[in-house]
Amino acid sequence: RKEVEQDPGPFNVPEGATVAFNCTYSNSASQSFFWYRQDCRKEPKLLMSVYSSGNEDGRFTAQLNRASQYISLLIRDSKLSDSATYLCVERLFSGGYNKLIFGAGTRLAVHP
Amino acid sequence: SQTIHQWPATLVQPVGSPLSLECTVEGTSNPNLYWYRQAAGRGLQLLFYSVGIGQISSEVPQNLSASRPQDRQFILSSKKLLLSDSGFYLCAWSPGGGADQYFGPGTRLTVT
Numbered sequence: 001r002k003e004v005e006q007d008p009g010p011f012n013v014p015e016g017a018t019v020a021f022n023c024t025y026s027n028s029a030s031q032s033f034f035w036y037r038q039d040c041r042k043e044p045k046l047l048m049s050v051y052s053s054g055n056e057d058g059r060f061t062a063q064l065n066r067a068s069q070y071i072s073l074l075i076r077d078s079k080l081s082d083s084a085t086y087l088c089v090e091r092l093f094s095g096g097y098n099k100l101i102f103g104a105g106t107r108l109a110v111h112p
Numbered sequence: 113s114q115t116i117h118q119w120p121a122t123l124v125q126p127v128g129s130p131l132s133l134e135c136t137v138e139g140t141s142n143p144n145l146y147w148y149r150q151a152a153g154r155g156l157q158l159l160f161y162s163v164g165i166g167q168i169s170s171e172v173p174q175n176l177s178a179s180r181p182q183d184r185q186f187i188l189s190s191k192k193l194l195l196s197d198s199g200f201y202l203c204a205w206s207p208g209g210g211a212d213q214y215f216g217p218g219t220r221l222t223v224t
Contacts, residue, residue, distance in 0.1 A: 004155070008153075031211070032211060034212075041200075041220070042217070042218070043202055043215035043216060043217050043218050044156070044202075044215050045215070046212055046213075046214070049212075087155070087156075091211050095169065096163065097144060097161060097163055097169075098144075098206065098210070098211045098213075099158065099161075100158070100213055102155040102156040103155055104153070104154055104155040105155065
């Protein structure tokens with residue numbers, strides 16, 4: 001079983017739609033979580049951290065459910081520029097350093 | 113502000129040839145440094161990490177090696193490339209002890 005699992009998509013949504021991605025993780029010792037965004041053939045960029053209480057950054061809302069071991073990302077009022085692959089990431093402190101474990105990503109395509 | 117550079121941006125190499133990819137970070141000191149590989153359609157796989165000059169840890173056994181000759185320089189090497197070494201190689205840095213990782217623009221390697 002993969003450590004971090006995501007639905008690969010693609011999610012094809014019209015502009016203005018609300019879309020949600022889920023991600024599950026297997027290691028209950030995970031310290032924290034992140035969402036990264038990766039544009040085609042580019043490097044991943046940190047989108048937001050995920051806090052247990054849930055957090056919001058503009059149109060983006062991240063939630064963490066430790067009991068069920070899943071993380072979600074909600075995007076409201078989708079823009080064409082939101083089209084990208086969204087990577088779910090868990091952090092473990094292992095061997096004296098912060099180890100990030102990446103999911104394979106969920107692809108989002110927003111169309112006019 | 114901090115910046116991270118990688119070169120070359122793209123590389124096509126024959127099987128059996130050597131490899132050297134370079135990563136440098138500016139604007140910070142004593143960063144943690146990481147090498148990842150992303151195969152087509154797959155998640156990022158951590159290859160090496162370093163917490164200081166000359167300190168390298170390997171996550172997976174493979175045909176590659178890494179070195180850190182200076183505080184902000186990280187090099188990925190191979191003596192003889194395999195077809196399976198093809199992929200998108202990403203260097204990342206984080207502040208010493210910090211959880212957030214920031215990626216360089218990557219090197220796209222094709223082994224023919």
